[in-house]
Amino acid sequence: MEDKRRRWGKFLLEVIVLAALFTVVQYLIATGLLNRYYQINLTLMGINIILAVSLNLINGFTGQLSLGHAGFMAIGAFASVIMTTLLGYPFMIGILAGMLAAAVAGFIIGVPTLRLKGDYLAIATLGFGEIIRVVLQNIDYIGGPAGISGISKMTTWPVLFIATVITIVVIVNMINSSYGRAIISVREDEIAAEIMGVNTTKYKVLAFVVGAGFAGLAGALYAHYFYIIKPETFNFLKSFDILVMVVLGGLGSTTGAVIAAAFITALNVVLQEYAAVRMIIYALILIIVMIYRPQGLLGNKELTRRSFDKIWSGRHVSSANK
């Protein structure tokens, strides 16, 4: 009984915090305090969070090194733009089409490649990501290498915010469900999991499809904010950008992925004026983190209210011991 009440209290608190965050930013945008430049980066931040959290499901929780995330993003972007700009359906349908198309692509690619392990899987997904890009480049209907331009801007702050929250909620809940336990067991020891009766292929494909679907969502949001999409934008370097966020945040930590995605986007903003040294500083930070914290900023731990309490009480205890 008490437990249930506490859970409700926690849920309510989360809702209040999110609503407050939403309202504050909405207010800042409405009053013009947050100018176009910061709005663009806020959008990028949201999209990067979706990408990092969804890739983390595949790389961090399932332990399958995938390097083709940008490919799924591309499919989501192009599928949604075909629906909205070329066929004239509403944005909502575009988003759903983008997610669905990316998830289907994730399934088609996942079934054969997920038999592979480690490096082999990484190479196969890298290859598939590139195949997606090259195929898109050679379809004249979607503009070939020049891509599609003139996409109307429909990714507003409410849409972005809701999409980001839904992504995080769905993935966190999935991980905390029995599916999630099975997925994590695959990461920890595939053979043991199999002996225990876990259908490892099924769970690997499931994680892959869900991750790809949310990458498609990110692609759809991206396309409807930046006016133009072209296949070249979604090359393997984009996949690495996302991978860097996941590794930096800590493989297997959703809060880590969120923090790292936000941090890297913000870093980009802060360093924009120093074009020449930007990449050096960026790389240096990565190197330092990897040397001293190879498990990423948060490792596979989550940052929750309880961990704040822990840090607080821990300090309390240690100071008391002195």
Place this chain on the structure above:
Amino acid sequence: MSKKGFSKKVALLVLAVFMLAIVAGCGGDKASDKASDGDNKVGDTIKVGINCELSGAVASYGDNARNGALIAIEEINKAGGVLGKQLEPLVRDNQSKTDEAMNVSAALVDEGMVAQIGPLTSGAVAGSTPVMMENQIPLIAPAATANNVTVDEKADKVRDYIFRMCYRDSDQGQRMADFAIDTLKVKNAAIFGSTSDDYAKGLAKYFQEEFESKGGTIVAVEGFMNGDKEFRGPLTKIRGKNPEFIYVPGYYTEVSVLIKQARDLGLSVPIGGGDGWDSPDMVKVAGAEALNNTYFTNHYSVEDPDPAIQSFVEAYQAKHKKAPDSFAALGYDSVKLLADAITRADSADPVKIKEALEKTQDFTGITGKMSIDEQHNPVKNIVVIEYKDGKLVSR
């Protein structure tokens, strides 16, 4: 155990200090920017945004165009500036990405630029376009050649604030077709171009249209992908068709190898291409001999004896220890055109600059004398350059 914990703490501390330093450094700079903003309102500089590809896939374009643009700004400032004010360049890197190009433009608008030079590629310009249109600030694209950069083809409307300094893909393809038929007097040709990008595809398309409309015959069409190194298969096929001319639109990385292989196969016919050929690497890779009897359309020639060109080439060489390529020249001209427009508008107001740019007549830059047409394209001569024993000679 405790030692390990200690070293971890130290590492975290270093990282924290490092990041703090970055943030603090930036904060400081922002503050000083604000201060100079205040000065600007009194009015001593005109801010020109330079949104270039300084890193990423096409960093060399952006680098050279920026160098050219900065030389122009330096010259103008030395001569007393524009309307008695100095030009202040705000150089930013868009990482060769469309989204970052938009991001950079938004930041530059925020910093109070009156016009933007760049980006270089058509895709990045398209990324930057909505911000420029929304804020009514003119953009001069030094080298974006796609036809739809300045015109919204779907709505059939000119993009009011977008201008360009180079000719379009269509102009270039047509020029080479005219040159082949009128000057080289050939009657049939083969096309062997890159199919990886719209630039080369566009050139091939417009070349073919013009060539056929002038009574020529295209005997073979082959394609390669950017990054290819082996062209002998398609070249042998082309040799079988006995063309009198081969049109090879693409970039120097592939074209240089392609020409060498063509000559090795005994294809001695003239070969033509576009401004993507423009690089010192052409001679290095293909060799001077193989390049004899090849021609390409370009924006200007470094060898041109015109004093304005030579003084630019000298200034550039003194500063950067290399010859300026077309991007440098176009970047230079873009700034000069902007300065000219500000002078004619007698105002640094972006809307007035845009109106003056639209009215440009007979502006003389180092890439030729030009007027801006109603679609915001420059009307100017296209130079055809011939490789003669490794030297560039304009035809």
